[in-house]
Amino acid sequence: MKAIEFKNVSFSYGSGTFALKNIDFAVEEGEFVAVLGHNGSGKSTLARLSNGLLEADGGEVCVFGLPVSERKNLFEIRKNVGIVFQNPDNQMVASIVEDDIAFGAENIGVPREEIGERISFALGAVGMEEYRHATPTRLSGGQKQRIAIAGVLAIRPKVMILDESTAMLDPRGRREVMQVVSRLNKEEGMTVVLITHFMEEALMADRAVVMNRGAIVMEGAPAEIFERHEELETYNLALPRIGYICNRLREGGMAVEDTLDVNKLAEEIAQCVSKRNI
Amino acid sequence: MRIKAEHLSYVYNASSPFATHALNDISLTIEEGEFFGILGHTGSGKSTFVQHLNGLLRVPSSLKKYKPKKLKKGETPPPPTVLQVGAFDLTDKKTDFRELRSRVGMVFQYPEYQLFAETVAQDVAFGLKNFSKEKLTDEAVEKAVRAALEVVGLSYDELKDTSPFDLSGGQKRRVAIAGVIVTRPDVLVLDEPAAGLDPLGKREIMQLLHRLHEEWCKTVVIVSHDMDEIAENCTRAAVFSEGTVKFVLPPSELFRHSEELIALGLDIPLTAKLCLALEKRGVTVDCDFTTEDFIRRTLALNA
Ligand SMILES: Nc1ncnc2c1ncn2[C@@H]1O[C@H](COP(=O)(O)OP(=O)(O)OP(=O)(O)O)[C@@H](O)[C@H]1O
Ligand SMILES: Nc1ncnc2c1ncn2[C@@H]1O[C@H](COP(=O)(O)OP(=O)(O)OP(=O)(O)O)[C@@H](O)[C@H]1O
Ligand SMILES: [Mg+2]
Ligand SMILES: [Mg+2]
Numbered sequence: 001m002k003a004i005e006f007k008n009v010s011f012s013y014g015s016g017t018f019a020l021k022n023i024d025f026a027v028e029e030g031e032f033v034a035v036l037g038h039n040g041s042g043k044s045t046l047a048r049l050s051n052g053l054l055e056a057d058g059g060e061v062c063v064f065g066l067p068v069s070e071r072k073n074l075f076e077i078r079k080n081v082g083i084v085f086q087n088p089d090n091q092m093v094a095s096i097v098e099d100d101i102a103f104g105a106e107n108i109g110v111p112r113e114e115i116g117e118r119i120s121f122a123l124g125a126v127g128m129e130e131y132r133h134a135t136p137t138r139l140s141g142g143q144k145q146r147i148a149i150a151g152v153l154a155i156r157p158k159v160m161i162l163d164e165s166t167a168m169l170d171p172r173g174r175r176e177v178m179q180v181v182s183r184l185n186k187e188e189g190m191t192v193v194l195i196t197h198f199m200e201e202a203l204m205a206d207r208a209v210v211m212n213r214g215a216i217v218m219e220g221a222p223a224e225i226f227e228r229h230e231e232l233e234t235y236n237l238a239l240p241r242i243g244y245i246c247n248r249l250r251e252g253g254m255a256v257e258d259t260l261d262v263n264k265l266a267e268e269i270a271q272c273v274s275k276r277n278i
Numbered sequence: 279m280r281i282k283a284e285h286l287s288y289v290y291n292a293s294s295p296f297a298t299h300a301l302n303d304i305s306l307t308i309e310e311g312e313f314f315g316i317l318g319h320t321g322s323g324k325s326t327f328v329q330h331l332n333g334l335l336r337v338p339s340s341l342k343k344y345k346p347k348k349l350k351k352g353e354t355p356p357p358p359t360v361l362q363v364g365a366f367d368l369t370d371k372k373t374d375f376r377e378l379r380s381r382v383g384m385v386f387q388y389p390e391y392q393l394f395a396e397t398v399a400q401d402v403a404f405g406l407k408n409f410s411k412e413k414l415t416d417e418a419v420e421k422a423v424r425a426a427l428e429v430v431g432l433s434y435d436e437l438k439d440t441s442p443f444d445l446s447g448g449q450k451r452r453v454a455i456a457g458v459i460v461t462r463p464d465v466l467v468l469d470e471p472a473a474g475l476d477p478l479g480k481r482e483i484m485q486l487l488h489r490l491h492e493e494w495c496k497t498v499v500i501v502s503h504d505m506d507e508i509a510e511n512c513t514r515a516a517v518f519s520e521g522t523v524k525f526v527l528p529p530s531e532l533f534r535h536s537e538e539l540i541a542l543g544l545d546i547p548l549t550a551k552l553c554l555a556l557e558k559r560g561v562t563v564d565c566d567f568t569t570e571d572f573i574r575r576t577l578a579l580n581a
Binding site for chain 2: 015037038039040086087134135138139140141142143146164167168169170171172173197236237238240241242244245248249252253254262263265266267269270272273274276
């Protein structure tokens with residue numbers, strides 16, 4: 001079953017130019033898809049169309065087969081598709097963390113008895129249990145971001161869309177969130193759409209798509225996409241630093257192969273160097 | 279302007295049961311001319327510290343209502359808090375904090391969310407008018423706005439009447455930075471200036487900050503979670519952890535402490551990861567952890 005399906009979808013914010021044009025895109029239930037693309041390429045627009053926050057100007061968006069354009073489907077769709085947005089400041093509604101998290105769950109009709117449990121699960125997942133009774137506006141940037149993620153986790157959506165939700169987290173926080181998301185994907189079959197600029201995160205996905213000026217221009221296994229760097233550069237995406245180092249070492253006469261893996265590259269360098277020293 | 283903090287502490291909601299000790303007796307000096315990095319885990323006090331630098335958060339002794347606690351017999355007084363930015367004494371309530379704010383520019387996380395005016399030119403001009411003591415002529419405003427937009431790499435003539443909302447993410451961020459540097463501050467502080475930008479946008483913003491550092495603001499301070507960014511760009515960096523400062527070192531020395539940094543929940547730059555992995559294989563690359571130096575020294579081993 002397709003969790004999300006875009007059929008020839010176009011969208012404009014009204015300024016004449018299209019933020020998305022003629023997009024065909026599908027995410028299978030249980031899949032983990034990374035969405036890459038330069039700033040303004042249409043990634044957030046794609047996310048907002050996926051749960052009916054925006055409505056397509058042309059074509060059709062369906063979530064588990066239900067067209068998003070039909071109002072009667074919206075409740076069901078919002079229950080199934082949870083989105084964590086880029087800026088956590090706009091996502092806090094309540095003055096106490098646990099109420100903020102309960103809000104989303106209550107909205108989709110989670111029974112009272114279950115809410116406490118969901119809050120504990122969600123706060124545990126992002127390592128913020130001790131902030132249960134804190135005030136969201138009095139948290140650091142990264143702490144707010146974690147609460148926003150917990151709010152969506154508490155809904156237990158079938159599909160979770162993370163729109164650069166880890167951009168403000170420290171490296172450990174990023175790893176922890178990615179572990180939770182990845183576990184929910186593997187063990188509980190949650191479908192994940194991850195919008196990101198971080199290569200290490202995208203590498204965790206089953207499949208990656210690259211957007212450029214409102215269109216999907218590349219698609220494939222993440223590692224394979226990062227190896228097509230000349231193409232990536234034409235879409236304004238730079239080669240990951242490790243790929244750049246591989247290139248430069250080779251240009252300098254060291255026979256290393258392209259890799260995105262630190263240990264592999266170290267192994268190759270070590271071999272080249274030891275050959276020299278024999 | 280030199281930034282000097284000694285024995286600086288900060289508690290949010292001090293007299294309530296929810297008190298948070300965000301800074302615990304930190305001491306840190308940032309020399310004029312540095313490109314200084316501040317890193318540390320979520321909630322370690324980075325934003326709290328930098329918000330002191332332009333008086334958004336005040337040292338308790340600079341507040342009218344502040345009364346130091348009475349000492350009991352035999353108790354030694356706590357060491358005095360020092361917080362100076364150039365000639366401004368931030369512990370003194372008589373300091374002209376408005377003047378300070380025009381000398382210390384502050385760019386917050388995701389500054390583009392704070393753009394609000396109808397046009398790019400108005401948005402940038404706002405910062406200038408807000409700080410200037412006397413009324414500026416239209417020509418003076420235009421001249422300053424034009425210069426600020428140009429130094430951030432945007433064309434005044436093309437964009438002045440554009441709505442900030444019609445710009446790309448990277449452009450919006452540049453406008454937000456222009457709105458801060460338009461007063462020509464001596465010190466520019468940026469909280470995660472490259473977060474959320476695509477890889478090219480990140481590179482361009484860092485180039486922009488170097489240009490500003492050379493031509494426009496003597497001292498630049500960035501808060502960042504991106505270790506590659508710190509390794510490539512900073513003269514020195516301070517590592518915050520739980521409201522204290524653990525290290526203040528140039529990147530070339532800081533990332534020799536890779537294991538300790540990892541234990542603090544931090545990452546290390548790619549070059550440091552490669553050096554560690556090579557070390558395990560008996561190869562030592564003695565580099566300063568910039569990408570270029572790593573490549574040069576690795577190739578030298580192969581020569
Ligand atoms: N609310 C809005 N009103 C008008 N135009 C908008 C709005 N939001 C986005 N746009 C425009 O639509 C296009 C796509 O924007 P979108 O936010 O989807 O990009 P993105 O890929 O998410 O970028 P980023 O990486 O910066 O978040 C851009 O040209 C942007 O300027
Ligand atoms: N307005 C506030 N009221 C109360 N406590 C606060 C407030 N702002 C921050 N804190 C608390 O102070 C501590 C330090 O927060 P600060 O914002 O300085 O962290 P940070 O290092 O900038 O983190 P991040 O990387 O997540 O932005 C945290 O424990 C945080 O919860
Ligand atoms: Mg976006
Ligand atoms: Mg912060």
